[in-house]
Amino acid sequence: MLTQQRKHLLLDTLRREGRIVAADLSATLGLSEDTIRRDLRALAAQGLLQRVHGGALPASPAVANxxxxxxxxxxxxxxxxxxxxxxxxxxxxxxxxxxxxxxxxxxxxxxxxxxxxxxxxxxxxxxxxxxxxxxxxxxxxxxxxxxxxxxxxxxxxxxxxxxxxxxxxxxxxxxxxxxxxxxxxxxxxxxxxxxxxxxxxxxxxxxxxxxxxxxxxxxxxxxxxxxxxxxxxxxxxxxxxxxxxxxxxxx
The missing domain is CATH 3.40.50.1360 (Rossmann fold)
Known part of the structure; x- marks a missing residue:
């Protein structure tokens, strides 16, 4: 699975379920947790989610000015x-x-x-x-x-x-x-x-x-x-x- 495809999948999961649990997604997709955590870091840097221990939550839009x-x-x-x-x-x-x-x-x-x-x-x-x-x-x-x-x-x-x-x-x-x-x-x-x-x-x-x-x-x-x-x-x-x-x- 290409990087961009993984990121789209992560964001879709977040929208659908309200959170991402890296260990669960790793088992479901057959990907390493390191790969998922790397993608989560990249998405967090873009302001698209907020990383938490073990996964991610939606980033609040209320951080705007x-x-x-x-x-x-x-x-x-x-x-x-x-x-x-x-x-x-x-x-x-x-x-x-x-x-x-x-x-x-x-x-x-x-x-x-x-x-x-x-x-x-x-x-x-x-x-x-x-x-x-x-x-x-x-x-x-x-x-x-x-x-x-x-x-x-x-x-x-x-x-x-x-x-x-x-x-x-x-x-x-x-x-x-x-x-x-x-x-x-x-x-x-x-x-x-x-x-x-x-x-x-x-x-x-x-x-x-x-x-x-x-x-x-x-x-x-x-x-x-x-x-x-x-x-x-x-x-x-x-x-x-x-x-x-x-x-x-x-x-």
Missing amino acids: FAARSQLQMPGKQAIAAAAAAMVQPGQVMFIDGGTTCQQLALRLPPTLQATVVTHSPTIALALVEHPRIEVQLLGGRLFKHSVVAVGAATVEAIGRVRADLYFMGVTGISARVGLSTGDMEEAHVKRALMAQSAETWVLASAEKLHAASPYVIAPCSEATGLVVEPGTTDQAVAALTALGLALVRG
Whole structure:
């Protein structure tokens, strides 16, 4: 089998089954695991999949820059945002992550809501400028332009001085096997710090992020409180995640 034929077969398997197990595919195709791993490395370098121990998972399309992500699954993100906004109680302190779904959440917080939003995202802060009753605390640090968020030691230190009731987390990958992941190491550090300082962590999980993986793991899925998913998400689609104890809220 030619190299290009093998790669097409690998991608077809990934689309059909949602993952690649190198040992199983080796036995099925009569190819060495070394050959399959070499092909997986090449496909990962092209951004077509994410290698994990023993095989591969789909690469999340949510690692694109902020402008490109703004065009992904907008109706689904809006439904998730509305459901998340309805979870907030008066007087609560919440962390809101950066990202396009979190931006939609900020825009949907009720005008009568009195609460405090702590964020490392200038985009989230700007979305709340006209909100009459929400106090906004903007955390500083080095601006990571790709995601329009502050990162670095100064950001993590500032997070450590806050105790939040809720953290609405944005990720680029959610996998029962790999965990919650993102495309940048410093962002992963910041998200871990936000989780550690929050009583509850709710992951905003649009469809393209489910069962996908990105290079940098934030935490095991079981460390989050739950997922907020799109209205049409089936129980089967999230069964592996709810089996870990995650609560589920549909948009």
